[in-house]
Amino acid sequence: MRDRRLVRRLSAWFDGHARPLPWRDAPPGERDPYRVLVSELMLQQTQVSRVAERFPRFLARFPTLRALAEADEAEVLAAWSGMGYYRRAKLLHSAARAAAEHHDGRLPPDAADLRAMPGIGRYTAGAIASLAHGRAEPAVDGNAVRVLARLEAREGRTGETGLDRWAWARAGALVEAASDEGLTAGGLNEAIMELGATVCTPRNPSCDACPLAGDCVGRAAGVAASIPAPRRRAAKRPLYCLSLRATDGRGRLLVEQRGEAGLWASMWQAPTIERSDRAPTPREARARLGIGSLNAAETFIHETTHRTVHFRVFEVGDPPAKLGPGAGCAWRTRAQVETLALSTPQRRILLGRG
Numbered sequence: 367m368r369d370r371r372l373v374r375r376l377s378a379w380f381d382g383h384a385r386p387l388p389w390r391d392a393p394p395g396e397r398d399p400y401r402v403l404v405s406e407l408m409l410q411q412t413q414v415s416r417v418a419e420r421f422p423r424f425l426a427r428f429p430t431l432r433a434l435a436e437a438d439e440a441e442v443l444a445a446w447s448g449m450g451y452y453r454r455a456k457l458l459h460s461a462a463r464a465a466a467e468h469h470d471g472r473l474p475p476d477a478a479d480l481r482a483m484p485g486i487g488r489y490t491a492g493a494i495a496s497l498a499h500g501r502a503e504p505a506v507d508g509n510a511v512r513v514l515a516r517l518e519a520r521e522g523r524t525g526e527t528g529l530d531r532w533a534w535a536r537a538g539a540l541v542e543a544a545s546d547e548g549l550t551a552g553g554l555n556e557a558i559m560e561l562g563a564t565v566c567t568p569r570n571p572s573c574d575a576c577p578l579a580g581d582c583v584g585r586a587a588g589v590a591a592s593i594p595a596p597r598r599r600a601a602k603r604p605l606y607c608l609s610l611r612a613t614d615g616r617g618r619l620l621v622e623q624r625g626e627a628g629l630w631a632s633m634w635q636a637p638t639i640e641r642s643d644r645a646p647t648p649r650e651a652r653a654r655l656g657i658g659s660l661n662a663a664e665t666f667i668h669e670t671t672h673r674t675v676h677f678r679v680f681e682v683g684d685p686p687a688k689l690g691p692g693a694g695c696a697w698r699t700r701a702q703v704e705t706l707a708l709s710t711p712q713r714r715i716l717l718g719r720g
């Protein structure tokens with residue numbers, strides 16, 4: 367009885383409080399699977415407001431799964447530029463290609479089949495199966511774990527396997543209750559996540575505005591705000607980068623492409639030397655590219671999830687003609703650089719904006 371009451375209240379609340387977002391263009395359970403895939407991958411590590419801005423542009427550039435599968439990876443990375451965590455763009459591209467190769471250019475309805483595709487984990491598979499294909503599957507993201515843990519005063523730490531496993535089982539039970547009430551799993555999943563994003567927020571949950579307040583064990587026990595316990599974080603490792611900003615007589619910029627693995631894989635940058643143990647010296651930069659004078663331009667710090675990256679930027683005075691393809695670098699016009707996949711710090715270095 368309690369579960370059926372919970373899902374009814376969630377559904378009624380979501381009907382009146384769902385934020386109008388560009389990927390919510392059809393009722394849950396009836397959406398385009400490709401749009402669900404793109405939005406879910408974008409939302410994994412980027413704020414909703416930024417995704418709301420970038421999602422329509424990405425869809426305009428790659429309107430279908432097939433169009434994405436046929437694109438070059440460089441084009442996909444460039445379209446993703448500015449959103450960070452570029453590994454997601456590569457995985458999205460790989461998923462599109464796997465769909466073209468194995469599923470006739472479509473995303474299959476079955477969560478297990480979806481999970482076998484690159485870049486599609488348990489959560490994304492549940493989201494596509496329930497939001498696009500109308501399947502009775504749970505989809506549990508960090509917001510949902512928090513809501514469910516508080517609702518039942520379940521102890522545990524964010525990111526802990528035990529808590530996640532419990533939350534998936536609890537969400538599965540609520541999906542069954544939704545089905546008994548004639549409600550869709552997609553609608554329920556989205557309602558729980560929306561509640562976590564807007565009401566049952568990490569700090570200071572707005573319990574007075576919550577449709578589940580009367581049934582919330584965590585609230586009744588006065589422990590809601592401290593559940594779940596914060597994630598244990600490993601200390602960030604430093605990375606020291608020395609970047610060279612070089613312009614030729616025609617106003618073109620010198621760029622190079624990063625390797626295919628690791629941080630900012632395959633993206634473009636100003637020629638950069640990096641070390642984990644200490645800051646590279648201008649002498650190392652001069653030796654690498656055979657350049658004469660370097661003028662200090664700026665220093666700044668960029669934080670990633672696992673790294674604190676210290677940048678020192680130098681202007682290259684009078685770059686020698688031998689710089690170019692032979693040195694693993696290329697001259698590109700500013701307009702061309704604008705279309706390359708650049709990390710946020712390299713966008714700042716090359717184009718003057720982060």
Ligand code: SF4
Binds near residue numbers: 571
């Ligand atoms: Fe979260 Fe408060 Fe609602 Fe419980 S009553 S689910 S703690 S917002």
